Structures are given as structure tokens and as C-alpha cells.
Amino acid sequence: xxxxxxxxxxxxxxxxxxxxxxxxxxxxxxxxxxxxxxxxxxxxxxxxxxxxxxxxxxxxxxxxxxxxxxxxxxxxxxxxxxxxxxxxxxxxxxxxxxxxxxxxxxxxxxxxxxxxxxxxxxxxxxxxxxxxxxxxxxxxxxxxxxxxxxxxxxxxxxxxxxxxxxxxxxxxxxxxxxxxxxxxxxxxxxxxxxxxxxxxxxxxxxxxxxxxxxxxxxxxxxxxxxxxxxxxxxx
Numbered sequence: 324x325x326x327x328x329x330x331x332x333x334x335x336x337x338x339x340x341x342x343x344x345x346x347x348x349x350x351x352x353x354x355x356x357x358x359x360x361x362x363x364x365x366x367x368x369x370x371x372x373x374x375x376x377x378x379x380x381x382x383x384x385x386x387x388x389x390x391x392x393x394x395x396x397x398x399x400x401x402x403x404x405x406x407x408x409x410x411x412x413x414x415x416x417x418x419x420x421x422x423x424x425x426x427x428x429x430x431x432x433x434x435x436x437x438x439x440x441x442x443x444x445x446x447x448x449x450x451x452x453x454x455x456x457x458x459x460x461x462x463x464x465x466x467x468x469x470x471x472x473x474x475x476x477x478x479x480x481x482x483x484x485x486x487x488x489x490x491x492x493x494x495x496x497x498x499x500x501x502x503x504x505x506x507x508x509x510x511x512x513x514x515x516x517x518x519x520x521x522x523x524x525x526x527x528x529x530x531x532x533x534x535x536x537x538x539x540x541x542x543x544x545x546x547x548x549x550x551x552x553x554x555x556x557x558x
């Protein structure tokens with residue numbers, strides 16, 4: 324079975340939040356390996372090396388080789404928990420891979436031809452991506468790293484749907500079982516509101532004092548009505 328990345332890990336015996344915090348302070352990342360017929364095994368990984376691998380798009384959609392001592396296990400990345408505002412990984416989940424069993428995994432979509440698409444080049448449209456990845460099911464040997472989406476022939480107000488993607492043999496597009504959703508489209512640019520002309524701006528400025536004069540005039544009249552009442556009170 325072909326693997327793209329190798330991660331050196333260690334089995335960990337200590338569990339719980341306290342043990343995980345101690346691991347992180349020592350530069351390690353708590354992880355779990357599950358799936359298949361074996362029991363789930365808690366692991367720990369080197370944080371710095373893991374962060375470097377996570378920057379590679381292929382790390383998320385290829386089969387990995389987890390090496391613990393003299394043991395090796397093919398696996399796929401299933402989940403990554405990150406710190407909300409620091410560049411830190413809190414926990415990762417891996418699923419065992421058996422070459423005879425299908426796996427479910429999300430793979431990226433690679434778009435090409437955007438600059439030469441008629442809807443963009445000659446019609447002034449804007450490309451809108453509704454999907455950047457799709458979930459598939461396949462045997463490990465059939466796992467593609469990505470699905471290419473060619474939009475070079477799209478005109479304005481045209482789109483490409485899931486059913487139009489070129490999926491390799493042996494690969495099932497799981498999202499297509501629910502709906503044939505759009506993946507990418509070219510739309511007309513949103514019309515911007517016209518800027519006010521000089522004449523319109525002058526009219527607005529002239530109207531502003533007039534609008535504020537009415538309350539002031541009303542207040543003056545009200546004050547005039549109250550003045551005789553004050554004189555009567557002195558008498």
C-alpha cells in the first residue's frame with residue numbers, strides 16, 4: 324500500500340486532561356488511533372514536525388504511515404483540533420486503513436482555466452466556488468490526491484455540478500447521493516451604487532438646514548406663548 328507521509332509516534336499510557344496538558348507543555352501532541360479490528364490506542368506526536376506536515380494539503384487526503392517503535396500502521400487523518408488563536412495543535416485523530424476495506428475521506432478540488440474562461444475573460448464575470456473539497460469512498464489503492472475541475476469553457480451564469488466532475492474509476496462521490504449540488508459558477512459582478520453627483524450633493528446640503536429649522540422655529544413660537552404668562556405671574 325502506497326503511503327505519502329511517515330509520522331513517528333509513541334504510545335502513551337497516561338490519559339485525561341492533566342496528562343494531555345503535560346504532553347503539550349513538553350512539545351508533544353496527544354492523538355488517538357482507532358478503527359479496524361484492533362482497540363483504540365492513544366499516541367503522542369512531536370508538535371513541531373506535525374505542524375510542518377499539516378501545512379501540506381496532501382497530508383489531509385493521502386494514506387499516512389504511523390510508525391511506533393518497530394511497528395507501522397497505515398492510517399488516514401480524520402480530525403485535527405487546533406487552539407482557537409495560537410498556532411498550536413491540541414489533538415489529532417487517525418483511522419486505521421486496511422487495503423481490502425473502503426475508506427471515507429475528503430479530498431480537495433483543484434480548479435483550472437479560470438483566467439481563460441469566457442465568462443471571466445470576455446464577459447466580466449466573477450468565479451464563485453461553492454465547494455473546495457468533496458467526500459469520497461474507495462479502496463486505498465484507488466485513492467486520488469485531488470479531483471481536477473476544468474472551468475475554461477464556462478460562460479457567465481453557467482456552473483459545474485457534482486455529477487459533471489471526472490471521478491476516477493473505483494471512486495464513489497458520496498455527496499452526490501444526497502443532491503447534485505453546484506461546485507463552481509461564474510456570476511455577474513454585483514452592481515455598485517452610483518456615487519451622488521455634485522448637484523445632488525448640493526441639494527442635500529441645502530435641505531439639511533431647512534430640515535433643522537422647523538424644530539427651532541417651533542421652539543421659538545412655544546417660548547413666545549409662555550412669555551405673557553410670566554408677566555402675569557409678577558402682577
